[in-house]
Amino acid sequence: DKGVYPYYMLKEVDEQAIVARTLSQHYFDDDNQIQNIDPAIIEAIQSADRLYIVAAGTSYHAGLVGKRYFEQWTGKPTEVHISSEFAYDQPLLSDKPFFIFLSQSGETADSREVLDNVIKQGFGSLTIANVMNSTLTREADFALPLLAGPEIAVASTKAYTAQIIVEAILAHAAGNSTLDLKHELAKVAVEMQVIIDQKEVFKTIAESALRDRRSAFYIGRGLDAAVAVEAALKLKEISYVQTEGFAAGELKHGTISLIEEGTPVFALLTQTKTAGLVRGEIAQVTARGANAVIISSKALAKAGDAYVLPEVNELLMPLLTVIPAQLIAYYATLDRGLDVDRPRNLAKSVTVQ
Ligand code: F6R
Numbered sequence: 001d002k003g004v005y006p007y008y009m010l011k012e013v014d015e016q017a018i019v020a021r022t023l024s025q026h027y028f029d030d031d032n033q034i035q036n037i038d039p040a041i042i043e044a045i046q047s048a049d050r051l052y053i054v055a056a057g058t059s060y061h062a063g064l065v066g067k068r069y070f071e072q073w074t075g076k077p078t079e080v081h082i083s084s085e086f087a088y089d090q091p092l093l094s095d096k097p098f099f100i101f102l103s104q105s106g107e108t109a110d111s112r113e114v115l116d117n118v119i120k121q122g123f124g125s126l127t128i129a130n131v132m133n134s135t136l137t138r139e140a141d142f143a144l145p146l147l148a149g150p151e152i153a154v155a156s157t158k159a160y161t162a163q164i165i166v167e168a169i170l171a172h173a174a175g176n177s178t179l180d181l182k183h184e185l186a187k188v189a190v191e192m193q194v195i196i197d198q199k200e201v202f203k204t205i206a207e208s209a210l211r212d213r214r215s216a217f218y219i220g221r222g223l224d225a226a227v228a229v230e231a232a233l234k235l236k237e238i239s240y241v242q243t244e245g246f247a248a249g250e251l252k253h254g255t256i257s258l259i260e261e262g263t264p265v266f267a268l269l270t271q272t273k274t275a276g277l278v279r280g281e282i283a284q285v286t287a288r289g290a291n292a293v294i295i296s297s298k299a300l301a302k303a304g305d306a307y308v309l310p311e312v313n314e315l316l317m318p319l320l321t322v323i324p325a326q327l328i329a330y331y332a333t334l335d336r337g338l339d340v341d342r343p344r345n346l347a348k349s350v351t352v353q
Pocket of ligand 1: 056057058059060102103104105106107108111154155156157233234237348349350
């Protein structure tokens with residue numbers, strides 16, 4: 001039930017702080033210890049020599065973020081793969097691979113095809129999904145829930161942030177991070193709500209930057225590049241504004257020729273190490289006429305940035321950065337008079353290959 005909301009997507013964006021709290025309560029006990037994760041899952045990750053995250057669409061994008069957690073906290077090389085590619089073009093695997101499937105629905109045919117192949121080859125697997133008792137959760141060796149509640153809008157929002165949170169918790173549980181993750185996630189939930197409560201800002205940004213525009217860009221480096229591809233998918237799939245999301249450093253290798261007078265370029269700037277470089281890339285597109293819309297974190301903000309994100313641990317910033325992108329996509333679509341929840345040509349769950 002949409003309740004007071006005009007669209008499910010807006011309701012689901014709004015629910016993200018609650019989902020963050022629910023996940024924290026589910027996976028941490030009162031003494032900050034991990035609970036509700038089968039020790040055999042931790043054991044399987046620790047004894048693997050490489051992790052393979054396999055997923056499609058938005059879930060794949062959540063994998064691009066999770067890769068950083070598994071690599072930083074467990075020290076395991078982690079590859080992220082698109083299921084439709086992996087299924088028919090399996091890369092050379094390591095000696096002891098462990099597979100992590102990410103899925104909202106648990107029914108995505110491309111991912112099911114990969115899981116079938118993985119099982120046939122005798123490798124271990126875990127599915128992290130929102131719909132439990134789905135094909136992917138039943139057929140993998142292990143399953144962990146996203147606890148995001150039903151996601152009805154075709155554009156995935158709360159499942160993405162839930163996937164990132166569960167990946168963080170799992171990598172933390174299997175690794176040696178010294179982060180007080182439970183405390184950090186509590187901060188994330190508070191700051192998510194701060195952004196959600198300022199949603200009118202993103203309506204203004206969407207209307208001024210995207211009205212009558214046919215194309216747009218999202219750029220960033222590192223974790224911001226991972227969020228940029230998700231941000232671009234959100235915007236293009238519901239508003240039909242053709243949007244490219246990619247690593248900011250790649251602009252100069254070709255794409256910058258697409259920049260015209262007024263082209264909206266959303267720049268995500270939350271990573272200290274590369275902030276200076278991204279500022280330079282913003283200057284280059286601006287010099288070619290782009291309308292740069294900068295979404296930065298507090299510590300890296302400069303006068304003129306369109307929106308300054310509250311601050312949490314830098315590794316967890318994607319959980320905040322994606323929310324403006326979700327809301328910009330929502331309001332741009334609304335502004336075009338389109339059905340936010342049901343974009344043309346798309347189904348919620350893609351059960352064909
Ligand atoms: C985009 C979107 C899709 C799904 C993809 C995978 O907003 O929803 O890209 O993420 O079809 O679906 P699941 O996660 O159900 O496997």
